[in-house]
Amino acid sequence: MIERRVARAKDLIATSHLPLAEIAMQSGFSDQGALNRSFKRIIGLPPGKWRGETTRGRRGLGS
Numbered sequence: 214m215i216e217r218r219v220a221r222a223k224d225l226i227a228t229s230h231l232p233l234a235e236i237a238m239q240s241g242f243s244d245q246g247a248l249n250r251s252f253k254r255i256i257g258l259p260p261g262k263w264r265g266e267t268t269r270g271r272r273g274l275g276s
Contacts, residue, residue: 219240222237222252233264
C-alpha cells in the first residue's frame with residue numbers, strides 16, 4: 214500500500230510542478246512529513262532532493 218502511494222507521488226513529482234504538500238495529499242498521505250518519511254525509506258532520498266536530481270537529469274538529456 215505504501216509502495217503504491219510512493220509510486221504515485223514519484224510520478225507526480227516527475228511530471229508536475231505541484232508543491233510537495235499537494236502531492237502528499239493527492240498520493241494518499243496524511244501530510245508532507247508522512248510522504249517525506251515513506252519516500253526516503255523506499256527511494257533512498259527525500260522527495261525534494263529526488264525532484265532536483267530528476268529535473269537535472271532531464272535538462273541534461275536535451276543538451
